[in-house]
Amino acid sequence: MNETAASGMRAALQQMSVGVSVAEVPSGAFVFLNEAGETILGSAHAPVDLADYAGFGAEHADGSAYRPEDYPLARAATKGETVTREPMLYRRGDGELRRLEVSASRVRGDDGQPLLAICSFEDVTERERTLQLFETFVAAVPGVVYAKDRQKRMIVANRGVAELVGKPLSEILGKSDAEFLDSAAEAAAVAETDERVMTSGVAEQVEELVSFPDGRRAIWLSTKAPLRDEAGAITGMIGSSIDITARKEAEAALAQAEEQFRFALEAAGGIGTWDWDVPGDVVRASAQFAGLYGIAAERAAAGLSLEEYIAGIHPADREAISARIRAAVDGEDEFHAEYRVCNLNGEVRWVVARGRCLRDAAGTPTRFPGVTFDITDRKRAEDALREVEERYRLAARATNDAIWDWHFASNHVLWNEALEVGYGHAPETVSPTGEWWLEQIHPEDRERVDTTIHEAIEGEAESWTGEYRFRRADGSADVFDRGHIIRDETGRAIRMIGAMLDLSERRRAERALRATSSAWKRSSPIRAWRCSCSTSARSASLPMLRRKH
Structure with a gap:
């Protein structure tokens, strides 16, 4: 790798928000640590060769220290392992214990030979704390709130789920509906809806018949949406349900x-x-x-x-x-x-x-x-209906999605508060019409979105989805939009309700990743890299600290 390519690669890695360290193959000796990595680790100091790994601050869950060969970068450099999002406890020089998520793999040249081992790591301490707060919040939310993995096993559930099923959460978490529901028919109906949501990637709102342990039967309004990972792949689903029996009886x-x-x-x-x-x-x-x-x-x-x-x-x-x-x-x-x-x-x-x-x-x-x-x-009945509508309004305020309700006969579009909070459009600046909505779509996307949504409305589709650029008050945002079409008994579309998800941050991350990947592919022999980094290698570090005694 020539000096120009090496310098460009170092500059690109320095711009990444996650920690990145690089080692030689197969020795494991360091050649680079970016500034984000220094910040996460609390120091720019790192071992020079594989034997020095033993002095780092990584710990197993039981408190025991990592052996040199345990470190993800060492495993990638010396054994060719690929490590993906492996959790690690790391004790900084100031004694603070942080939680990291580490990935490592080899980078190969055009000839297929390994050039370097690269390790990326992220401090997820605050994210896990936030997750704990979220789980605490979910536990306190009235009604039924839950999340399932791709195999439809319950991974998060609040007290409402336990009360509905009539079993403790310990007998629900990690299991599918078929395993903890007494009614096989109800379990099958729920599973069918869950699979449809995860397969289509489109959120749905459905009415589900449920049975309580004491024999009571109720109707629940369930809102279900796909759960995605950082890459956008569907890994499960999230949902919430409220008892609308009173509303149905009132109606x-x-x-x-x-x-x-x-x-x-x-x-x-x-x-x-x-x-x-x-x-x-x-x-x-x-x-x-x-x-x-x-x-x-x-x-x-x-x-x-x-x-x-x-x-x-x-x-x-x-x-x-x-x-x-x-x-x-x-x-x-x-x-x-x-x-x-x-x-x-x-x-x-x-x-x-x-x-x-x-x-x-x-x-x-x-x-x-x-x-x-x-x-x-x-x-x-009117009082009961107003109460249910108020609950729905509060639930809509709790999501970051911009929820819209389009009545075709009057061309009237209602938005929830997320339109102002997430996109900066104050209510007094919003015209409640389909034309205003269309005007906010980027000119290059407008005709495509207008065409596809009307094809869905005028055809027999039950839903519509689309990705496009939507104008914020201060700029433009990439969004994923999906809507459910409501039809009358003749099949004529009368209304559509949907939610608009902001994809801007995800798109920026994808562009940064593509740019970094392109830089690596343009690089070749390791010699220039090693020469250009020979001086910095002694002062650079991996995501592990040597303690000072």
């Missing part, structure tokens, strides 16, 4: 209440009817209507004043409803309101009332008939 109750409402209208009478003689101030009402207002049927049959019924309205609503009735009598004619009443049992119920003030030829109010329906069930 069913709402549908039932609406059906009852329609039936009541068709049956001409609704739940309760009234007819107010305005000049005589006498209200004649059905027993059902009177009961809603806490009035006995026999009293209602005799006729009561309007104030008797006003007294049955909830105190918080009474004044507003009285004002609406006066407005109808004074000229508005139509009366329509939702409010609370107190029935004969003292129970607060929600009602919707609709009536009309009738007048004689002179315009004087004569009668005020109407009908009232009990909508308590509907109100409860």
Whole structure:
């Protein structure tokens, strides 16, 4: 390797953010350690030959020191081993114990002969601490949160998983659903969804039927996404689930209440009817209507004043409803309101009332008939639905992905807060339309993305994925976007929900790796390298420190 090539290679290695050291083959003698490696190790000092490895600070998990031949760089240089992401405990000169992740292999020339052994290492101490914090966070999160490996074995799970399955985490972690779920059918259904997500690489949101140990059955809304390594390869999946049984029951109750409402209208009478003689101030009402207002049927049959019924309205609503009735009598004619009443049992119920003030030829109010329906069930269903929607909104805020919801009929696009946090687009600058979204895509990618997404929508696809450049407020970002297409009973696409993942950091890392690899391939004989590094070899170091005694 000539001096120019050697100098260029050293410069390239110096730019890497991970520690890099180089040794001769097959002696294991050092020729280079970059600045990142010096920072990680806490010193630029290192042994000169293989025998000096014994004085380094690497330790096994049991606290015993590495032997010279145990070090990854030594194994690559002397034996030709390839080491990939091997964990190592390293004690710096100041006594601090750090956790490293080390890889090592030989580099060969164009003739296939080994030139050098190269070792890369990274301090993962903080990352592992973060992982521990993450596991602690997962354990505290309500609902069900988990992660599985490519073989669908549970590798992370919170307390919600244990409560759902009815078994301790010790009997769940490391096992597949088929091994810890009592229902083979449910395990197979879960496995099918998991495999689909990991095979397609596209996140999904599905409803899953689950059984509790006590026999209860519930419906869970599960969000599942592929888990990828640093190279982008799918290594498993992550997921979260929330119990939506109450929401589903509320939706069913709402549908039932609406059906009852329609039936009541068709049956001409609704739940309760009234007819107010305005000049005589006498209200004649059905027993059902009177009961809603806490009035006995026999009293209602005799006729009561309007104030008797006003007294049955909830105190918080009474004044507003009285004002609406006066407005109808004074000229508005139509009366329509939702409010609370107190029935004969003292129970607060929600009602919707609709009536009309009738007048004689002179315009004087004569009668005020109407009908009232009990909508308590509907109100409860709406409250339950709002609660579930709020949970979904909070869950969306917890992810770094920019989540979007596109309604095709109105061309309305909703984004979560990640659009502002991750891409710098403040809500007031965002137009909630498909056109605004398209305008943020790089001009060179725009037509391709527009074409593929409309092909998916207009065809029969259930999902769409794409990679493109998306404009940040301060520049451009590489993103991976995926969406799930919702269709009506005829197959027509009506809505698409998706998430946009920022790939910018990964792309920069890939470009740096390709640049380094190209530099190595352009290099040849080791002689120039050894000559150029003969002086620095005595002061350079591997990722191991000699202790000073």
